[in-house]
Amino acid sequence: MPIQINKGVVGKEFPPYVVTVERGKIKEFARAIGDANPFHLDDRVGRASPWGDIIAPPTFTITFRDETADTGALLRELGTDISRVLHGEQEFEIFRPIRPGESYVCRSKVLDVYEKTGKSGPMAFVVRETAITDTTNEIVATMRHITVVRL
């Protein structure tokens, strides 16, 4: 018997949250991927670069999270738990690189929920978008996440 999820979550906007990027987190993230690019790791190379500092790898903004707006918060809204969840799709649009010491404002909302039956059974697809702006409200990046819930 498939579980029910709360489709009323469509349109839900999570509370905005601010992230200040730590230099060490950028390096830790690059190293966890095994990406030794000096533009992510070497402060001297960063200072001499067009950005004046190291920059984060393209997928780094996935680390921007807050317990009031993360996947855990989404699951509480949906009425399900983490053991049923898979990452279906992910998209980044990057307008300029993320740098250490800067603060960013993240606004996430649920755009859509739809159900499909795949070879492993019925699934719900939850589409979220997170807009990341700087403190002057200029857009820096957007992320689109599709979370799959096995029903």
Next chain:
Amino acid sequence: MKYGTVYVDDVKVGDELPPLVKGPIQQIQLTRYAGASGDFNPIHQDDEFARAAGMGGVFAHGMLSMGFVAQALTDWAGAGSVRKLGVRFAGLVRLKDTVTCKGRVLAISSKDDVHTVELEVWAENQRGEKVVTGKAAVALPSRA
């Protein structure tokens, strides 16, 4: 050459990205990625939990494979060049799997001195099965 500069003038539709080979995937890398990303879903750490969840055991964060694909792009086009990257997680990456990231140029366009190269990108395991498929756009400088 690694971390070199690619000029848009030297890129043609159909060109292939230099493949980036990652792995074999070890549990320690998944633990490290959990810490670095903040994604502590036990399905990537705890084999018993992953089996009880019907997943047949631990598998890698999709975002780790996406990070590999992003690295393949920046190794080629340079850090800070990626404008768009969108993927579907098409298959699970398991412990001991090797992940090879590949790509191919689909289109090249220039507008207001911004040169954009669109690519199809994917990652496959050691059996040639695609685990990530998607598209990317990178901004490249020109020689002019």
